[in-house]
């Protein structure tokens with residue numbers, strides 16, 4: 568009797584017969600990535616950074632660690648890399664500051680944590696996790712989030728840590744373009760990046776995210792971003808909004824989004840992908856495509872997402888020229904991609 572109970576418990580935890588599927592998928596942002604503008608050196612640097620992030624998370628799930636640990640590690644790796652618009656390398660606000668947003672979600676318990684508009688926390692994704700695990704709240708913002716991070720013993724840095732010349736120059740270009748953009752916005756609410764041209768590239772680009780399935784069969788998602796270049800008035804995008812840019816539910820899938828955040832918030836993109844699976848029986852691919860290829864562009868938004876279901880099925884749609892993305896499966900096979908297949 569006791570043996571049967573033990574076997575049942577182990578089978579339920581997915582360990583007895585070895586949960587043979589474990590997967591990690593990451594993105595480093597979607598946008599106007601043009602082959603002509605990406606030098607071979609830059610392409611190599613991005614691919615190496617994506618691979619490093621992939622390996623940081625994969626090593627964890629390979630050893631039986633949790634999907635939560637894996638997505639946090641993968642996102643931290645990209646937050647520490649100046650190539651991405653998250654952590655070091657984040658874009659600048661109109662005031663010339665870096666204000667960071669991040670979220671994380673546990674698909675097993677539906678617990679979630681997020682921070683928004685933080686300026687001194689080195690790894691916002693870790694702060695989001697601390698909010699989830701060490702507070703009674705889901706989202707903390709600005710100074711309050713920073714005070715909480717200090718109390719939680721997280722690494723605090725001087726705001727200058729986040730500065731990169733590339734992003735600073737991007738702000739100067741955006742400032743010049745801002746008036747043109749506003750004129751376009753007034754003329755037509757469906758302003759697309761195509762209309763704004765390649766220079767739109769610096770507005771939103773390089774947000775990072777990860778979704779993972781661990782050996783216990785649990786899903787998790789995390790997203791981290793500096794938001795959009797030249798953002799004003801404490802603007803917060805979709806990344807830290809649970810259900811918009813980030814969501815995970817073992818019953819359906821884990822999702823991390825990237826793109827023009829306002830549209831992703833209005834369409835609660837991440838949760839809607841889950842709902843289409845749950846209530847309409849759609850596959851993760853069809854559900855993700857419905858949002859990214861239909862709903863978001865119809866409103867005039869652009870971007871992409873990564874999604875992963877409990878069986879290890881992956882979706883990585885985007886309606887922009889490119890999306891930095893990568894995936895690794897239990898057999899160690901990995902791929903890093905930038906442009907359309």
Ligand code: ASP
Pocket residue numbers: 596597652771772773774792793794795803804805806812824825826827828829
């Ligand atoms: N979604 C992010 C935001 O709107 C930007 C991005 O994904 O590049 O803040």
